[in-house]
Amino acid sequence: MIERKSYCILSFKNECAAAESYEKLNGSFCLKGETKVLYLSYLEKFPTNMIDLKESPKVWPSGLKLKENFISEEEEEKLLDLTVSDPQTLQLKHRTVKHYGFEFKYGSNKVDRNPLPNAIPEEMEPIIKKFVELGITRPNQLTVNHYAPGQGIPLHTDTHSSFEDGIISISLCSDIVMDFMSNDDGRRVSIVLPRRSCLIISQESRYSWSHGITPRKYDVTQAADNGLTVIRRENRTSLTFRKVRTSKCDCTFSRWCDSQLEDSADLSEKTADNIERKHVFHVYDEIASHFSETRHSPWPNVKAFIKSFPVGSLLLDIGCGNGKYLTCSQSLFSIGTDRSKQLLNVCRKRGYQVVNADCRASPFRDDIADAAICIAVIHHLATEDRRLQTLQDISRILRKGGRALVYVWAKEQEIGTRKSTYLLQKKSNVSRAEICPAPETYSEAVLPVHVNRTDFKHADVLVPWSLNSKESTGTDTPTYFRFYHVFKEGELDNLCSKISNISIRRSYYDQGNWCIEFEKE
Helix, strand or coil: CCCCCCCCCCCCCCHHHHHHHHHHHCCCECCCCCCCCECCCCCCCCCCCCCCCCCCHHHCCCCEEEECCCCCHHHHHHHHHHHHCCCCCEECCCCEEEEECCEEECCCCEEECCCCCCCCCHHHHHHHHHHHHCCCCCCCEEEEEEECCCCCEEEECCCCCCECCCEEEEEECCCEEEEEEECCCCCEEEEEECCCCEEEECHHHHHCEEEEECCCCEEEEECCCCCEEEEECCCEEEEEEECECCCCCCCCCHHHCHHHHCCCCCCCHHHHHHHHHHHHHHHHHHHHHHHHHCCCCCCHHHHHHHHCCCCCCEEEEECCCCCCCCCCCCCCEEEEEECCHHHHHHHHHCCCCEEECCCCCCCCCCCCEEEEEEECCHHHCCCHHHHHHHHHHHHHHEEEEEEEEEEEEECCCEECCEECHHHHCCCCCHHHHCCCCCCEECCCCEECECCCCCCCCCCEEEEEEECCHHHCCCCCCCEEEEEEECECCCHHHHHHCCCCCEEEEEEEEECCEEEEEEEEC
């Protein structure tokens, strides 16, 4: 059977019934409303890994409650009239959406704390009173989603710092199957949300599970006779009520809580050393060849900076990696440094001038360089002091009037409506990335593992790097975790302002990176 495909297994009373069905249906039958033909095939044995939808509340995550027939047909009709007729809806890829009170920011799963002019309509007060009677905090934010058959929403966890406990979803117009996945171990639960029901997501289900709706036109559900049946999806409207948080979240699910992990870790020098050795130096030596294959095109603004220097200038590339910037200008004398011996070997095979050195203490004399670049390096350093030491050392080696360009990874991967290249790049191995590994715990901090191609939720994170198969020596493709400190807007400027003998010439954002060009005075 082909992986990642959907199948329906039919069992017949005897061989004659199976043969007759095969002859009549194979290649000539379509489901109602569909144009794709179905094909049948005999199985030698029944698969053992089929989905079992016979779930019960016992296997649901704690805090997840379903109230069937929460509203009447008359109330449903009033809610639909109120929301469907609203022309101010936003068209997203998978659905249309409308916000009341505050805007929910898809992508980051956070809230825009600037109040919207349109609050939750007064007509919904009878429904809100029902929430309060159940002990749920009165909501002040509402998101209305309109789904057509085949549309869905990716698995996500509403950010802890944005909303209080207790997220409420009311289903209108049709039933739907909602998927839940544990962020801790990847366990999955699929739950049928009946029309006019109310789903309450709180406690564990709110804070450490993700929820979403798979985009498809049919759902497999449990039938009345304890078997399985297929139901066709219809147009559906969901009302999601939330309460915007006004203080930091102090939930007990700290490993997934951005309020408790959002600040930079306060690490000792010993711990910082251990993190950098394990999650920077060791990783880059292990992935050097694969990493080099993915780093071949110089970034245009860096290349332009290098080409702005006159013939004979000395360029020092601090943290040169595979040396892709060392040949941007043949009229300069260029030298690179790096801590990774394997990346330096790549450089030497290409004939580049390189030396093994820590970016915090390069082996060059004072006031020697006309130009210096440090591209995507200091975000691998685990403390602010170590990042500052690198910038101070770059200042040391520059001659008076010499200029440096520094790039760091930005925490903000979406400016306005424009996403960075990192977010737009095609996701690979999606099924592997769905289960987020557990954070790494140190005595002073917890380092969460970032989910690739998504917005950053924390400042200090471990970012996965999956080695390609030809670089792997075993049957499984290994995944390594690189340490990153992602910079907030203005953070790099503040760091440079602590160095007395430089002046900032330019500060800008470039494809998911904060960048600074400074000059030594």
